[in-house]
């Protein structure tokens with residue numbers, strides 16, 4: 001059983017939800033975090049980079065490692081390898097649950113039959129879920145993140161959810177779009193609600209939550225047990241605490257002022273460089289910095305500066321520029 005406080009979880013995002021983002025999200029109130037997706041096949045082939053994607057919860061919140069693949073035996077072996085890594089390196093590689101990716105729309109994932117392609121093959125989706133549940137043998141719970149269907153004609157979310165529940169999956173997160181809809185604006189809350197009423201395990205709703213009001217609306221419309229936030233948390237970890245406070249009936253904290261926003265951005269980039277080295281850290285910091293600066297005056301010029309950052313000092317030049325823009329145009 002996955003037992004989470006009512007609130008907002010950090011949704012898995014390849015290229016974004018690394019250890020640094022998980023750490024900051026957990027600190028600011030995410031009730032759980034999930035790694036970037038890792039290929040079960042790559043794990044079984046001894047790929048050295050894959051374990052690095054999932055090492056380190058990066059915070060105190062329950063942490064899940066996300067696996068993708070479509071072959072039940074390979075997924076089972078991938079799960080066993082993750083558990084072995086966790087046992088070998090309890091400090092560095094601890095995780096609390098394994099999440100199966102049944103939502104990724106990218107052709108390189110769906111082509112072979114993984115990610116959201118599993119929605120086209122509900123029986124196989126159930127077998128994948130059962131294989132992973134059996135492989136972990138109760139050591140950690142298994143969860144699944146899925147979409148509502150493959151396309152309008154293949155609305156299999158509820159069926160896949162039922163098969164996952166029968167297989168022993170402990171919790172589901174439902175992204176309210178079909179694969180065909182990719183990330184187009186607008187989600188189908190009623191389809192998430194349909195999945196929720198089709199199973200008795202906890203279901204978390206996902207899609208387009210960028211404010212407390214969005215979260216409250218989505219929970220009201222779907223009857224779900226919590227929300228998972230992806231893009232809305234980029235450069236905005238404060239959203240987690242705001243949603244948690246609203247759900248607990250407490251006063252919702254104000255959005256941060258510019259000083260705090262820049263301080264957390266600086267910390268985020270500094271920790272990225274610590275975790276990955278300055279060369280990779282600063283390249284990955286470009287998009288994170290742009291998210292933190294979203295909506296500020298001079299956004300286009302600031303974004304261009306973000307794209308050119310190579311060294312940590314460039315971030316301080318960017319911050320000075322942010323202040324100049326806000327004063328010049330005040």
Ligand SMILES: Cc1cc2nc3c(=O)[nH]c(=O)nc-3n(C[C@H](O)[C@H](O)[C@H](O)COP(=O)(O)O)c2cc1C
Pocket residue numbers: 011012013014015016035036037066101102103104145175206207208209228229230231232
């Ligand atoms: C850049 C990016 C990477 C993503 N990577 C993953 C992933 O690795 N695994 C997964 O299950 N979903 C992934 N997603 C989907 C998100 O978890 C989420 O379902 C989707 O963005 C909708 O939620 P949102 O509107 O809150 O962003 C990704 C989304 C984005 C934008």
